[in-house]
Amino acid sequence: MNISSRDLTMQESPIRKLVPYADRAKKEGTKVYHLNIGQPDIKTPDSMLKAYSEVPQVIAYGPSNGLAEYREKLAAYYSEIGKGIESDNVFVTTGGSEAIIFTLMSALSPGDEVMIPEPFYTNYNGFAAMAGVSVVPVTTSIDDGFHLPSIKVFEEKLTDKTKAIMFSNPGNPTGTVFSREELEGLILFAKKHDLYLISDEAYREFTYGERTAVSIMEFEGIDDNAILIDSVSKRYSACGARIGWIVTRNTKLLNLILKFGQARLCPPTVDQLASLAAMDTPRSYFKEVVREYKGRRDFAYDELISIPGVIAKKPEGAFYMVLALPVKDADDFAKWLLSDFRIDGETTMVAPAEGFYSTNGLGKNQIRLAYVLNKDDLKKAINIIREGLKVYPGRV
C-alpha cells in the first residue's frame, strides 16, 4: 500500500524529533529541563479554570465560526486596536494552528507561494504542505537581531505565484518585535503586489519594555490584505485548550473560511466557554506574568551571552531566543546533551534551530531556547549548556 506523496513534503517537527532521546534519558532516571518547547509553567488564570467546572449538561456543537458571545468579546478587544472590527470579523478556530491552516487554504490556491521571513515557526511548513502551497523564505540574520531585510530582498523573491507574506510578531523562534517602520514597508509592498499579510500575533502581550508589538489591525487601507492570527495558548498559559481565531475585514475571505469551518463543524465548546471567561482575567495577572518573563529573559540572556563563543541579541518579545553556539552542529550538540551529558543526574533539552530555517544549511550552529521555566530551573538548565560546551567533543 502506498501512502500519500505528502510524505515527502511533511517534515517531522524539529521541536519534537529529539523526544526519543529525551525519553531515553528520562527512562534512565535523568531529569530533563525542557527549554525546547513553548509550554509555559505559569498557572492558567482562575477565571478560566473555574469555567471548566461550570460545564453545560449537554456538550453540544456550537456555531462553526465560534460562540457568538465569545466573538463579540474578542471583537471588543480588537476594537481598541483597529477600526471597524465587529464580531463577524472574528472566526474562532481550534487553536492558532487551525487558524493558519484555514487562512492558507482560503487565501492561497494550491501551487501558490507564501513568503516567510526565516527562521520561522517550523509548523508553518506543515500548514503550507497541508494547503499545498510553497514556502519562500526571506532570510534574516542573527547579527541584525532577526529584523527584516530591505524590501528589495522581498522584491527579488516575488513571482507571479506569490500571494501572501506570513510572519509572527513578536517572533517565534526569534523573540524579535518588528518596528512600525518595518511593518509599513511590508504593507506598501503588499499593497503594490496585492498580497495578503498574515500576522501571527499569538505573543502580542509578551513584550518587555523596549518595544511594544504593533498589530496589523492598526493599519488602514489594507482591509482586504490584513489577516490576524491569535490564540489563548500563550496569553492564558492554556496551550491545551486549543482555542485560536482569525481576525480580518475581508468578508469574501471569511465566507470561504466559513465553508472550511462548517466542514469540521465547530471548535471545542467547553474550551470556548473557558476562553470567554479567561477574558475577565484582571490586568494584574498579565502584569505579573510579563514581569516574570522579563526577569527570566534578562537572566537567561545575561547568563547565555556570558558563555564564551555564544552569540545572541537580546530578544524584545515572546519567550524565545535564537543563539549561535560555538559548535559545528547544534543538532548533534542537543542530542549529545540528552545522551551523554549530566550534571547531578540532570540535563537540558533545546531545539536545534536548523529546522526553523527553510534555506538548506542555515542555522546549523544555532538553537532555539524557550525561557518557560522558573529562574531556579533556568539557572540549572543554562549551567548544563555552559558546562556541556566546555567538554562537548564537537566544539569549534
Add this chain to the structure above:
Amino acid sequence: MNISSRDLTMQESPIRKLVPYADRAKKEGTKVYHLNIGQPDIKTPDSMLKAYSEVPQVIAYGPSNGLAEYREKLAAYYSEIGKGIESDNVFVTTGGSEAIIFTLMSALSPGDEVMIPEPFYTNYNGFAAMAGVSVVPVTTSIDDGFHLPSIKVFEEKLTDKTKAIMFSNPGNPTGTVFSREELEGLILFAKKHDLYLISDEAYREFTYGERTAVSIMEFEGIDDNAILIDSVSKRYSACGARIGWIVTRNTKLLNLILKFGQARLCPPTVDQLASLAAMDTPRSYFKEVVREYKGRRDFAYDELISIPGVIAKKPEGAFYMVLALPVKDADDFAKWLLSDFRIDGETTMVAPAEGFYSTNGLGKNQIRLAYVLNKDDLKKAINIIREGLKVYPGRV
C-alpha cells in the same frame, strides 16, 4: 484580492445553508424543531461532566497523538473487536472531522480519488476538497434501503487514481447498517486493487436489534488497508468536546498521520481527560440511550410512513433516515416550512437530501431527518411535516 480557487470546490454545508431561514423564523417568535442536525438532546454522562471540573492547574499541550492513558483505554476497547490493536495503533484527533482530514491527507495524494457510496455525510466533500482529492460517488437506492450495489458497480468506477473507499457504517444520512457479506465484498475488492478502506464508525453503538454494526477491525488480512474513524460526539452525546480518533494497523500510514498531528500540536487536553472518564460510563447508560433512540426511530418511522406519498425503509442504525417526499423540490419544501408554514407558532427544520448526493440531480425529492428530539417534540415536528405536505404548493 483574489481568494483561493478552493472556493469553487468547497460547498456550503447543506445542513447549515437553511440556517438563515431558521434564524428569521426564530426572530419572528416561531419555535423551530431541529430535525436537520445530529445534535442529540441526551444528557452527557455524569462521569464525563465531572471530569471537566477536575481540570489541571496548567492546561498544557498533550502528546500529538493523544494522551497515552486515553490511547491505552481506547486500544483495550478495540481489542475486544479486532486482534493486535495496541495503544500505538490509536491516534487521537480533534473530532472525527480531523480524523478524516488526516486520513485522506495521509492515504491519498493530491489528485487521487476516493469512492464513497452516496448519499453520504456531506462534510466528506469538504474534507476531500481540503485534501485535494476527488470524490467518486457510488449510488445506492432508497428502494434497497441504501445498501451497497454489486461490486461490479464499484469495478466500473475504478480508475488508476482510485486509492480508497470511504463509508459510514451505520450510515449517516441513511441509517443503513451494512451486512457482513456487504463488507466482505468490499474487502475482496479493496485487496484486489490495493485500496484503503476508511470505515467511519461514529454510530457503531447505535443499532436497534435488527442488525449490529460490523467493524472493519474485525477482519483479518487487511492490516494495511483498514482504517477506522470514531468519535465521542454521538456515543456520549458530547459533540462539542471535539474528540475523535483513528485506528489502523498500518504503521507507515500512522507515521505520516503523526507528522500532520505534530504540525497542529495536539487535540484539546481537558476534553481528552473528560473523554477518558467517559469510558467508565456504565453499560446501563448506553442501554437506556439505545432504548430511547429505538423508541424514537420506531415512532418517527411509523408516523412518517403513514403520510401519503412518503417513501422510506426502516433504518437499522445511527439516528437518521432519508425519506422521499411527494414533492418536486425538497429544498424548496424545507425553505417553505421555515418561511411560510406554522402550526401554533411552530415549524420544523429538515435537511434537504440533495446535498448528500454527489451525482447531480439525485435526491431532489428526499430529505434527511435526525430523530434527536424527545417523543413529544418529535410528534409535533412530524405533524408539521404531515400537515405542511397537505397544503404545500409544490406538492406532486
